[in-house]
Amino acid sequence: MSQVIQIVRTPADLRAAMAAWRKAGLRTALVPTMGALHAGHLALVAEARRRADVVAASIFVNPKQFGPNEDFARYPRDEAGDAAKLREAGCALLFAPEVGDVYPPGFATSVKLAGLPDVLCGAARPGHFDGVATVVTKLLATARADVAVFGEKDWQQLAIVRRLAADLDLGTDIVGAPIVRDGDGLALSSRNAYLSAEERVAAVALPRALGEAAAALQAGDDVAAVLDTARGRLAAAGFGPIDYVALVDGATLVAIGAPTPGARLLAAAFLGRTRLIDNLAV
Ligand code: PAF
DSSP: OOOOOEEEOSHHHHHHHHHHHHHTTOOEEEEEEOSOOOHHHHHHHHHHHHHOSEEEEEEOOOGGGSOTTSSTTTSOOOHHHHHHHHHHTTOOEEEOOOHHHHSOTTOOOOOOOSSGGGSTHHHHSTTHHHHHHHHHHHHHHHHOOSEEEEETTSHHHHHHHHHHHHHTTOOOEEEEEOOOBOTTSOBOOGGGGGOOHHHHHHTTHHHHHHHHHHHHHHTTOOHHHHHHHHHHHHHHTTOOSEEEEEEEETTTOOBOSSOOTTEEEEEEEEETTEEEEEEEEO
């Protein structure tokens, strides 16, 4: 598909474009991203198109969700390439603001949830989910879309976004879209671009360790032992540090001692300088 994509830079222009669509009786969707788009992002757009008449995407590398020693400066950026992909995917509008458009001088608000951001990735990346919650709240409040689509790869982020959208009555349905994987099983991620050729080969140990662990849990094996084995497999493949391998309730993110309906198996670990995350339903 090839059509025109409108690019807007300011929250006011995003708000006006979305309002015009609503006024025309169209059901609207938003797909928030940080760019460096791959097939996983385009699957979010496809899901949004199934649920709405018109789809807007945002590209904003949000400085508030990066720690001081993280990869904000080197995060891949390719707005022209991304805009072309979005256009081909049937996205009608791209919101691509500068940092100063989202956080003008004097910006003083932070959205902070209790509990959910303190565990898993939040424990390893203090402040990360406050940054995510702040920008996502601003995006949702500005766009006022009927639906917003987020990837299940960032499972904790999805749980946090669902919680804040419900708590603040933002009026947007939050939809999770399944993880898209490479042929060998590695979850697609913009950060996979950081992996050396050797690391890319080793990275498959992450989905494999989770897959084996999920099968063992379903077979009734002891949870602590299964998680230990998965950590061992990751370490043997060259991962380290391993931030966590955990079995949690998929909504509350509380660790559980046995698989229950909605349970999720999650892992985060470094391969060289690259932090990879993945998760599976159990
Ligand atoms: O998942 C992402 O790409 C980002 O965390 C998000 C949701 C766009 C917020 O910056």
